[in-house]
Amino acid sequence: MDVNRRTFLKTTLGSFLATGLPGVSLTEALSKSKKPVKEFRFHASKARVNLGVGPDFTAWTYNGQIPGPEIRVREGEIIRVVLKNYLPEGTTIHWHGIPLPNAMDGVPGVTQNPVMPGESFIYEFEARPAGSYIYHSHVHYQLDQGLYGALIIEPSNPRESYDREYTLALEDWVMRDEGGVANTRRRPPMGMMGGMMRRRSGFGQGRGPLLEPFYDGYAVNGKVYPAVSPLEVSKGDRVKLRLLNPSSATIYDLRLAGHALTITHVDGNAIVPMDTDVLRIGMGERYDVEFVANKPGNWLLTAREGGFGEGMLRIPVQYNGVRRKEVVPPTFHRGLRFATYWDLQAFYPSEGSVSRTADRFYPQTLGGGMHSPFWTINGRVYPNAERLAVRKGERVRIGYWNHSMMPHPMHLHGHFFKVVLPSLPDNRWIQKDTLIVNPMQRVEIEFLADNPGNWFHHCHNLYHMEAGMANVVVYQL
Numbered sequence: 001m002d003v004n005r006r007t008f009l010k011t012t013l014g015s016f017l018a019t020g021l022p023g024v025s026l027t028e029a030l031s032k033s034k035k036p037v038k039e040f041r042f043h044a045s046k047a048r049v050n051l052g053v054g055p056d057f058t059a060w061t062y063n064g065q066i067p068g069p070e071i072r073v074r075e076g077e078i079i080r081v082v083l084k085n086y087l088p089e090g091t092t093i094h095w096h097g098i099p100l101p102n103a104m105d106g107v108p109g110v111t112q113n114p115v116m117p118g119e120s121f122i123y124e125f126e127a128r129p130a131g132s133y134i135y136h137s138h139v140h141y142q143l144d145q146g147l148y149g150a151l152i153i154e155p156s157n158p159r160e161s162y163d164r165e166y167t168l169a170l171e172d173w174v175m176r177d178e179g180g181v182a183n184t185r186r187r188p189p190m191g192m193m194g195g196m197m198r199r200r201s202g203f204g205q206g207r208g209p210l211l212e213p214f215y216d217g218y219a220v221n222g223k224v225y226p227a228v229s230p231l232e233v234s235k236g237d238r239v240k241l242r243l244l245n246p247s248s249a250t251i252y253d254l255r256l257a258g259h260a261l262t263i264t265h266v267d268g269n270a271i272v273p274m275d276t277d278v279l280r281i282g283m284g285e286r287y288d289v290e291f292v293a294n295k296p297g298n299w300l301l302t303a304r305e306g307g308f309g310e311g312m313l314r315i316p317v318q319y320n321g322v323r324r325k326e327v328v329p330p331t332f333h334r335g336l337r338f339a340t341y342w343d344l345q346a347f348y349p350s351e352g353s354v355s356r357t358a359d360r361f362y363p364q365t366l367g368g369g370m371h372s373p374f375w376t377i378n379g380r381v382y383p384n385a386e387r388l389a390v391r392k393g394e395r396v397r398i399g400y401w402n403h404s405m406m407p408h409p410m411h412l413h414g415h416f417f418k419v420v421l422p423s424l425p426d427n428r429w430i431q432k433d434t435l436i437v438n439p440m441q442r443v444e445i446e447f448l449a450d451n452p453g454n455w456f457h458h459c460h461n462l463y464h465m466e467a468g469m470a471n472v473v474v475y476q477l
């Protein structure tokens with residue numbers, strides 16, 4: 001999805017004129033704001049798809065396509081999405097990473113009832129702050145069946161300049177009817193917990209959660225290599241990549257042959273630009289990176305799964321005017337630069353510091369796997385989970401301790417948080433909304449409770465979330 005910036009401006013102006021749907025009432029606050037409304041119509045339905053490699057199969061889609069349409073707006077505009085559900089079960093849309101009003105957050109049983117088959121729902125919120133985001137269904141395993149897409153908020157006062165920009169959604173697929181859930185098996189509920197799960201409806205469809213699938217297609221914007229659209233560049237271009245990971249259960253290590261990647265944003269938040277050879281991106285994370293096209297040739301941007309596997313996801317980078325057919329893959333060897341969270345620093349450190357005295361502290365032990373069908377926080381399985389009570393204005397600290405053998409990308413809805421490492425100075429922090437907590441790792445996050453409501457907090461491995469690794473942050477009066 002190459003966006004020529006002049007074309008983008010034209011398109012934006014054009015769609016301003018086309019907005020405004022008679023008969024749909026805005027919420028009072030939004031209608032008073034007089035901000036431009038960008039409207040999108042999404043129908044959620046099953047559709048036949050093909051990833052460019054492998055068989056046709058039936059996926060769950062927005063508007064018949066995977067990924068769903070890219071939503072691209074300017075900061076401060078109003079996003080209105082009219083969702084109509086043609087699926088056989090209820091659905092919602094979650095706007096991952098955007099600190100929006102609670103009622104628009106799209107979490108079934110927490111912020112809204114699922115939109116049932118045949119019904120419609122209007123999501124409407126201000127696009128803020130600028131950054132790279134993902135939208136996806138938050139019901140059952142629908143994300144792994146195709147219900148996701150990119151959401152890009154362009155800054156109102158752009159600070160960066162670049163010549164080309166690409167949005168790259170990295171997706172793990174099972175290329176069979178129904179997508180991810182078609183190549184897994186259900187863990188039988190065991191013991192007392194199992195009995196409890198069986199009695200509860202709506203969770204794991206009452207028959208215990210699913211194990212993670214065996215994926216057979218790693219796609220970029222809905223296509224598997226070699227069907228992936230190449231990234232075309234010209235010598236001298238500054239190229240921006242918006243890397244999004246809407247995968248359900250895959251962490252990628254990315255490397256571009258012949259070029260270093262400069263990280264400029266983590267989960268939409270600007271950082272002091274940092275060069276890296278390898279970039280790790282967990283489920284729900286977004287990284288904006290740039291590179292300078294100064295090595296003409298045909299190269300591959302390759303992702304491996306969390307350090308394992310060989311070249312399972314490939315994106316060609318082609319210089320215009322290069323005749324050579326040979327495509328050079330990257331090598332993954334010792335001694336490559338591998339930026340971790342601790343190497344990164346906020347671009348605007350004056351926008352806050354980490355407090356040494358939080359108002360609340362919630363320790364969260366992450367467990368499960370091994371001999372249990374469930375994944376747990378402090379030994380509990382959602383919805384039989386803790387409620388993390390906070391009051392507006394408080395600084396809240398969450399301390400993760402991962403007791404399991406799997407990494408967990410933990411995601412907090414409705415807020416950005418600062419990542420805390422006690423050995424770093426107070427003014428050295430980054431702000432994110434999804435954080436990989438590695439096996440046996442202890443790490444803390446801190447957020448300002450400034451967005452009242454009930455906010456889901458969970459592992460972004462879909463198969464861990466559906467197996468209980470979730471709870472809710474609740475604002476008290």
Ligand SMILES: [Cu+2]
Binds near residue numbers: 459
């Ligand atoms: Cu997890």
